[in-house]
Amino acid sequence: MSETGALFYDNPEVFNIYQERREQNSSANQTLEWPIIQEWLTQRSYPQVLDLGCGDATIAPWLLKQGTQYYQGIDGSARMIELASTLHSPQIRLQQGYIENWEYPETGTFDLVLSRLAFHYIEDIQPVFQKIFQALKPGGDFVFSVEHPVITSNQLSMKQGANRQDWVVDRYFQTGKRNVSWMGGQVLKYHRTVEDYYQSLKNNGFVVQDLRESCPKATHIKDKKLFEKRSRIPLFLLLSAHKP
Numbered sequence: 051m052s053e054t055g056a057l058f059y060d061n062p063e064v065f066n067i068y069q070e071r072r073e074q075n076s077s078a079n080q081t082l083e084w085p086i087i088q089e090w091l092t093q094r095s096y097p098q099v100l101d102l103g104c105g106d107a108t109i110a111p112w113l114l115k116q117g118t119q120y121y122q123g124i125d126g127s128a129r130m131i132e133l134a135s136t137l138h139s140p141q142i143r144l145q146q147g148y149i150e151n152w153e154y155p156e157t158g159t160f161d162l163v164l165s166r167l168a169f170h171y172i173e174d175i176q177p178v179f180q181k182i183f184q185a186l187k188p189g190g191d192f193v194f195s196v197e198h199p200v201i202t203s204n205q206l207s208m209k210q211g212a213n214r215q216d217w218v219v220d221r222y223f224q225t226g227k228r229n230v231s232w233m234g235g236q237v238l239k240y241h242r243t244v245e246d247y248y249q250s251l252k253n254n255g256f257v258v259q260d261l262r263e264s265c266p267k268a269t270h271i272k273d274k275k276l277f278e279k280r281s282r283i284p285l286f287l288l289l290s291a292h293k294p
């Protein structure tokens with residue numbers, strides 16, 4: 051049976067594989083997703099930050115160096131929060147909690163709401179985006195990344211194993227639950243189209259500032275073969291939006 055996102059990361063086997071992968075400098079996250087997040091978050095400073103699905107919160111010390119005064123991270127996984135808690139800083143607050151039902155402030159509190167690679171574990175993003183809009187100060191930014199919808203659409207190509215040569219995009223407009231075998235476990239993800247993410251932002255009052263599909267750059271991926279592989283399909287979708 052598939053586990054929900056947070057419980058999946060609490061599985062010790064999954065947790066270890068995930069941490070090992072994330073620490074590699076050549077990981078897809080480091081070379082494709084992080085450079086875009088970094089580019090966006092260095093355009094201005096964000097005194098108050100909320101990070102949804104923060105994982106081990108490795109971004110928190112980086113944000114503090116950029117001028118953040120207060121970082122609030124929430125994650126549903128007890129293991130992730132335990133690891134994040136080793137950061138020990140009065141400016142970093144961590145809480146085990148779920149993105150769907152965390153008690154968001156109802157008035158504008160945060161300059162930035164960030165969420166990296168967590169929303170594809172959420173069944174209904176509409177009410178979450180609504181609460182994020184309320185929790186942001188006017189003029190605040192909402193930045194997030196998700197697994198790209200061409201990847202979440204279906205898992206047929208996973209049958210070829212880690213070295214798959216082709217990717218199948220199918221059931222693209224049949225949004226909803228996907229049971230996925232990944233990192234030695236079974237996890238429940240939710241597929242949405244690019245349009246769904248875009249419309250959910252617009253419907254909740256956000257102004258979309260930028261959209262990226264993690265197009266690889268040779269400066270970030272030195273290995274030629276890996277660069278060619280990464281140039282075949284988009285792995286991540288990233289959106290940056292603004293509360294007017």
Ligand SMILES: C[S@@+](CC[C@H](N)C(=O)[O-])C[C@H]1O[C@@H](n2cnc3c(N)ncnc32)[C@H](O)[C@@H]1O
Binds near residue numbers: 127
């Ligand atoms: C791929 S990891 C990303 C972690 C971190 N944002 C990063 O980029 O390093 C996804 C994280 O989302 C968390 N997560 C998944 N579903 C969640 C939910 N419903 N509420 C809170 N956290 C959730 C998981 O526990 C995991 O730590």
